[in-house]
Amino acid sequence: MGINFYSKKILKLLGISLFIPFTLFEINLINRQIKAEKNLIAASEKDLFLYRQMGASYLCIASKAEVDFKKGLGIASATFANVIIGKHGGLIKELGNEKLDEKKLYNAGTFQIIGSALNICPESIPKNIKNDYEKRLKQLVKQSKK
Numbered sequence: 001m002g003i004n005f006y007s008k009k010i011l012k013l014l015g016i017s018l019f020i021p022f023t024l025f026e027i028n029l030i031n032r033q034i035k036a037e038k039n040l041i042a043a044s045e046k047d048l049f050l051y052r053q054m055g056a057s058y059l060c061i062a063s064k065a066e067v068d069f070k071k072g073l074g075i076a077s078a079t080f081a082n083v084i085i086g087k088h089g090g091l092i093k094e095l096g097n098e099k100l101d102e103k104k105l106y107n108a109g110t111f112q113i114i115g116s117a118l119n120i121c122p123e124s125i126p127k128n129i130k131n132d133y134e135k136r137l138k139q140l141v142k143q144s145k146k
Contacts, residue, residue, distance in 0.1 A: 040087075040088055040089035040091060041088060041091075042088055042091035042092055042093040042097045043084050043087070043088040043091065043092050043093060044093050044094075045093070045094060047084075047087075047088070048084075048092070048094075048112075051080050051083050051084065051109075052080065052109070052112045052113060052115075052116050053116055054079075054080075055076035055077065055079060055080045055109060055112075055113035055116070056076070056113050056114075056116035056117040056119075056120050056121075057120065058072070058075070058076045058079070059072050059073055059076045059113055059114075059117045059121075059124070060117055060120050060121035060124050062075070062076075063121065063124035063125075064121075064124060069124075069125075069126055069129070073110060073113065073114070076109070076113050077106050077107075077109040077110040077113060078106060078109075080105065080106070080109030080112075080113060081102050081105035081106040081109050082102075084100075084105050084109075085102060085105065090102075090105065111133070111136065114129060114130075114133045115133065115137070118130060118133065
């Protein structure tokens with residue numbers, strides 16, 4: 001006893017009626033992604049300040065919760081980089097809309113988050129990290145004066 005002629009027609013009709021909406025939905029998603037990629041706006045100084053402060057706040061809270069400092073800093077820096085890539089396509093207005101890759105954003109985020117954390121919770125920053133930050137900051141100030 002197999003499927004009769006009418007059952008096959010009903011199955012085909014159901015299959016087609018389910019297939020078409022999913023196809024249209026998928027095409028709509030692709031169009032939305034393309035439009036979203038075109039509308040990326042470079043991160044402004046205000047955006048960077050917000051992301052930096054959020055990272056520093058996370059780092060301070062993680063340090064007080066006795067999370068390993070390097071792990072907390074890594075998570076905060078990765079989040080900083082991921083937000084700029086996801087929301088702004090890696091573009092930063094201050095750099096002339098230059099697109100930065102994840103590694104550069106991660107390193108820049110690490111430096112900026114430590115600087116902000118030194119203002120928010122200096123007692124949570126290890127001495128060697130603080131010394132490295134101050135040394136690097138002096139180098140950057142010296143380079144900018146040239």
